[in-house]
Amino acid sequence: MAIKIDNIALVGNPNSGKSTVFNQLTGLNQHVGNYPGVTVDKKEGVCKLTNHTKIKVTDLPGTYSLYPRSKDEAVVKDLLQNPQHPDYPDLIVVVADSSNLERNLLLFTQIYDLKIPTILALNMTDLSEKKGIQINYEKLSEMFGNLPVLPMNGRKGEGIQALKDAIVGYQTPEKHFPFVETQALATANDTTPEAPPTMFTSAAESGFSTTTQGQTEETRQRFEKIRQMLRFVIDKKTTTKTEAKFTQKIDQVVTHPIAGYLLFLGILLVIFQAIYAFAEIPMNLIDQVFLSLSQWTKSVLPSGSFTNLIAEGVIPGIGGVVIFVPQIVLLFSFIVILEETGYMARIVFIMDRLMRPFGLSGKSVVPMISSVACAIPAVMATRTIDNWKDRIITILVTPLMSCSARLPVYTLLIALVVPDKVLWGVFNLKGLVLLGLYVLGLVMALAVAFIMRIIIKTNSRSFLVLELPSYKLPRWRNIIITLWEKTRLFVWEAGKIILAISIILWVLASYGPGNRMASAVKAIDKPTTTDKKILDSYEKKVSAAKLENSYIGIMGKIIEPVISPLGYDWKIGIALITSFAAREVFVGSMATIYSVGADFESDQSLIERLRAEKHANGKPVYSLATGLSLMVFYAFAMQCLSTLAIVRRETKSWKWPLIQLVYMTGLAYISALLVYQLF
Structure with missing residues (x-):
């Protein structure tokens, strides 16, 4: 029928x-x-x-x-x-x-x-x-x-x-x-x-x-x-066991207690070197496209608040998301290929040996590796962990693994402060720093897990049961479909948040209480000369005075005493606050803050505008010490409301997400302080 x-x-x-x-x-x-x-x-x-x-x-x-x-x-x-x-x-x-x-x-x-x-x-x-x-x-x-x-x-x-x-x-x-x-x-x-x-x-x-x-x-x-x-x-039928022997020979190296880790580290090194080697050209092209779009908007639309909102708020905010699509695509491409070939299961197997002494279950490996893409599905993946203690510890440390939302922040800061050098004629220094940040996240996750193992008491034990699939050649159709889905989710989900915050930031940066902004501008002596350099300097002073006396400037000044020991000024402080909604908002916030009142005809990219930023004493705001401090802060800070919400849903309590928020924020602040003072 x-x-x-x-x-x-x-x-x-x-x-x-x-x-x-x-x-x-x-x-x-x-x-x-x-x-x-x-x-x-x-x-x-x-x-x-x-x-x-x-x-x-x-x-x-x-x-x-x-x-x-x-x-x-x-x-x-x-x-x-x-x-x-x-x-x-x-x-x-x-x-x-x-x-x-x-x-x-x-x-x-x-x-x-x-x-x-x-x-x-x-x-x-x-x-x-x-x-x-x-x-x-x-x-x-x-x-x-x-x-x-x-x-x-x-x-x-x-x-x-x-x-x-x-x-x-x-x-x-x-x-x-x-x-x-x-x-x-x-x-x-x-x-x-x-x-x-x-x-x-x-x-x-x-x-x-x-x-x-x-x-x-x-x-x-x-x-x-x-x-x-x-x-x-x-x-x-009786067949030759060629494939089985081939798999066994490969696994003798891939799952070896020493060679396996060296191979995995080498693969990570290749991945992060490739991210910088292949993503730079399309990223520069995207940056120029959005810069030109802002210029075109200013020249075509009539001058006014609406035009400034589009050119200084919306376009830079969207550009702050799209510019990192090449790197996101490259990262996910490597992850999908590792999964398709069957190598990812071997990574889980060898990492089990590393994690057990730190009190983590072998089943914790999958969520932690998944967290490299996004902490939200990684926290959800802890459902497969039967042992309550192992599951709670995994949930608490998983967000320390560097996710794709941190990648835009890392690459922006690395481009700002890390020299473009090649070591030993092979390794790009920027790629090594990026790899170091991911390793730092893993090391800190293991250290925190070890401490949590001592604090949280239980007698039960858990075991890893894992099936190692056969090695297979990746199928491009599956890779393309997965990449499309991952990239679309990143652009759409992150884009919605960044666009909304960019608009709010532009409003807060363009207006201030009473006539405070106007009074600040009047206090600046207006030049009587027609010299272009002097006029440009005057315009920059006016833009800086307006921004400093805007609503967002006032907010930044309030929190500046708290963050100044880390090497941050009030503008960085504003980006820190907004990025607690989502880490990648940092880039969009910086793009908006440094675009308000900007002269787009100068063809300066965001990185160039950030490099030109100076303290009152003439020293650059984004020094090596400040850049490294920011990288470490973002490596450890819990700046993702969505992850906290998922932790609340998974643990059925506000206790664990609040503990997570407090310890990760404290860890980020102290670590960033030590790095800044050290350098």
Whole structure:
């Protein structure tokens, strides 16, 4: 019987290639959100089928079983168990690793017993073929009432069209044979002896064992029946174990207790050298484009407050975001490639050895590495950590890892104060400083974790269970889709905040209380000469006097005594305050502050305007000591309201985010003070 299909769900084990299939089905037509009431990622997209209709595709979190051990897995169970759930699917596509069917079919048989329309997509057929595994797809289909069973290689797009055809022509099997029949489960679930012998009767009435004994018995029986079934559907030929030997030889180096760390450090060095080597030209081009746009706006639009708002507030604010897109793209490109090839799992494995002496779980590695991209999903990723102490410590130290929001701040400050030198004819000094900031974040995270381990007491222990995937060549389609999604989120999410703050900053910097700004300008002697240099000097004094006596200038002067020991003036103080909303706002704030009243005809970039800034004694504001102090401050400070909000949601208490805010701000201030006084 045909059914109407408007939305489907992809379900599968971690590392089964489910996300790759999702990318193949949806392309760029996807977005990321959260499930109602929980902080679990929800990836949705739109797929155009062969009959030209469009359906919603939901990529559910990876899970090994419908007995949840984490919030991610609980979301899958709760969704599939509740037909009233807003994301309840009309059809489920179970994506399984065909090279490891025994483990993958456990989840499939549980879903099959839910009696929800299902298609079994056996992915990674290239790996199973290399292992000499031949699967009788027709026989496997017959064993489940002629349910569609499709071979697939998601990375190459093979089988995607067949999957779309199967969705369009899906027919509900006439018969459904329960996979598990046992009275033990009925007893474990406290049901009557007359209850149906299957674990699940229907989606609405599905009953999960509430005891460990019942869950263990059910899982044992499923695996026993799966092994019997696979004897009839799998023919494994004797093959040369070339690929396995190749993987083992590589892993002897990659996971070596010494060589593994040196290799990882070398890869990081290449990444940060590349960020500076390849991003400089497009960044300079973007900077000039926005500078020209401000000039054009001033020359075309009539003079007035609105024109100044656009030219001095909006355009520099947006430019402060867009200019760092090349570096963000490069950073994410390397991260995605490491994930696609299978090397990222090896990083997790070797970092486990490093982190355990500091009191962190091996499972803490994934959130901390994820934090290099963004601390928000990294904090959410701690849901997989079962041990309460390990999870709290990981949440508290994860934001110390340098995220992509810090990258614009780092690169701006490095460009300002670090000389453009090449060491030993190979290494760019700026790239080494950038690498040093990321290493500094990791070292401090481990140090704080060690202290937290002593303060927070518990007797429980946790273990890292990790599957090392086979090495694979990266697929450019997956890389491009991931880069597009990550870059779009960065530009859009950061852009909204920066644009709003840029407008507020411009207003606060352009106006002041009463006639304070006018009085300050009158106090400056107006030159009677026509000499251009003298007139330019007068205009700069006027702009400085207006800014200093504006609302924002007054605010900056109030906090200046607190931050002056760090080498910061009141303008830097304003950027520090605004960037507590989001770290990357620092750049947009500086762009706006130094654009108010600026002469755009001078073709000065933001970096050039910052370099020209002087103290009253004639010394440059942005010296090496000040620049390094700012870098260290931003490396440690908790300047992200969104992260604090996520920590509150994950810990169900304001206690931990407040502790995090206080200790990270104090750590940032003291460290920045020491660096400034040292240099």
